[in-house]
Amino acid sequence: MSKPFARAVRHAPVLALLAASSVFLAACSDEKAEVKPDVVRPVRVMTVAHEQTTRTLDYSGSVRARTETSLGFRVAGKVTERHVDVGDHVKKGQILARLDTTDFTLSVRAAEASLSAAERQVETANLARTRANELFASNVSSKSQLEQAQLSYDQAVSTRDSARSTLEQARNQVAYGSLAADRDGVVTAVSAEVGQVVAVGTPILTVAADGEKEVLVAIPETDIFAFTPGKTVDVTLWSSAGLSLPGKVREIAGSADLQSRTFAVRVSLPENDRVRLGMTASIAATQETGPALASLPLSALAKDGDRTLVWLVDAAKETVHARPVSIADFNGVSVRIADGLKPGDIVVTAGTQFMREDLKVKLPDDALPREASLAGAAPATR
Template sequence: MLVRSILASYSRLLAGISLALLAIALAGCNEIAAEKVVPSRPVLVATVHYEAESPERSFVGTIKPRVETDMGFRVPGKVARRLVEVGQTVDVGQPLATLDEVDLKLQAEQAEAEFRAATGVLAQAAAAEQRAKDLRAKGWTTDAQLDQSRAAADEARARLNRAERSVELTNNSLSYATLVADTRGVVTATLIDAGQVVASGQTAVRVARFAEKEAVVAIPETLVGRAKDGVASVTLWSEPDRKYAAKLREIAPAADPATRTYLAKFSLPDAGENVSLGMTATLTLADPLTERVARLPLSALFSEGGDPSLYTVDAQGEVALKPVVVKSYESNDVVISGGVDEGAKVVVLGVQKLDPAQKVRVVSSLSF
């Protein structure tokens, strides 16, 4: 019994020692595993965006017609009717306004009467001239009487010619009593009303032609050169996603004394019916010769005796060091012209302590 008791105690002791050694071994493995698991490093990244080195400049302008005509009556008179209103579209030959035709018809009738009288006088003078010629051929009259008959006939012919022209002029004046549109366009102003007496050539209706439209903007003096040589495009506030090609047609020779800007007119050859007069437009001027660059913080640049580089981060959190072409250095930024792709994400803080073999975790993203 004693022996059995000693053996049982010894067995329990060995079991305790084994359990203790197993616990110590497991603790050591956990410590080793804990040492091998390295947490990912949080980093701040920026998205690379290339743009023109000379940034585009935008100006607010207005859509206006290239040709806006002030139309008026070619004869004076009293306005009988105005047939159009502001904003109305007119076609070629459409009446715009009319004058009272009473006096013009009387003038036409007077010219017709003068024409008939001149016709009768010419017939009488021509007959007298023919008789004088016949009598002179027989020797029954003198040369003086023949010359007198010829002069009277010539005067009658001139009077008839004058009467014909007077008839044409009065008929034209009568037709001028109706003001008609000579082009397709839209009425932008009406400056007369019925009952008003107008002078010849006085502006009655203003019509903007549909033939060509343009954007009118004010350009500062520092960008006059770009307005002449750069690439221009126009977007409408009503259609912000569509661009219209624009070409400089005219620029003021002198600056406005108040704003010190130059009034520029850009033609829009592709503008359709959807581009209405008076719409607000945005004119964008770009320099065609400028290089495309990207701006990043100086803290993103990595250089330890070699070429300037950037750490890029992919979707799996792996980083890679890529050399870049530095265009210039600014006070807070570095300007690069190549080396990384558009839209790439680069680390912008702590690049000097970054381990390329270590995975990172993006905690924030910036756009430049």
């Protein structure tokens, strides 16, 4: 037997043992690879909040009468009497103030004298007309003389009627020297004092009529379209805690105030004994804001070709899944989602480049209470 062959026979058991060991180790390696545990990746998330499509507008105003009238004299003169003050209740026809009517009284006397003279002239013209008729019937005078007598009589009658009207006007001037209430109400302002000379129509007193009351509020132009005639709002009074009344928008100013740039809005109130003129009131109205948009950090976005994705977490299975979304706009640090998300969705906000379908993730302990903001969802208090 040759030496090489002898050495091969002598080392054959060792070679067989080494080969068996290699096969065993390879099998063990395959078994370990098969039982390798799944990767569980911790993630940061935020939950999309429930949408709010309305906001509340709160404004303050004052209680006023629906009808408020500024009263003034229909003639000019000097104020000699004022019988009421702010807060006094007045009745219809009650005299509130008076003017000096001395000159008007003299005008009445002059008009009475003119009327008396005009009536005497009518009597004289009537006698002349009668005489002319008799002469014409006797063929003593011509027809032209009769016509002249008739014309004189007609002129005298016209003069008398004019004097009568002048007298009535003079008497009216005297009556206009007394300022009377035209309805029941409360005096809310006094604009003239005794001794003051006022022109025709100058406001002397302001009277708020009894009856329906309303709240006058100033609304900025940014919120004016939230108010329409007939809209129901909640009204509360600062002086009556717990009292809430249903108000109704009655009137909206057609143009804004030139200085404040606000619109005057009047809200009618139901009858209530606790509502007094001048009280401070607040109104609360709701405004539809439309669908709210979820706002997410830019790190929550991922790309798949031309599609924009976010990764949502299935809290029950603790896995992630991709969902396409539509972007409304960016503001530099965050993005608003127009479509693709709904309230309650849990969105991965960091590490999206490591995500894949059905990847196991570990949620932080404070994941669920943290919510994504919704643009336009927060109530606005003014």
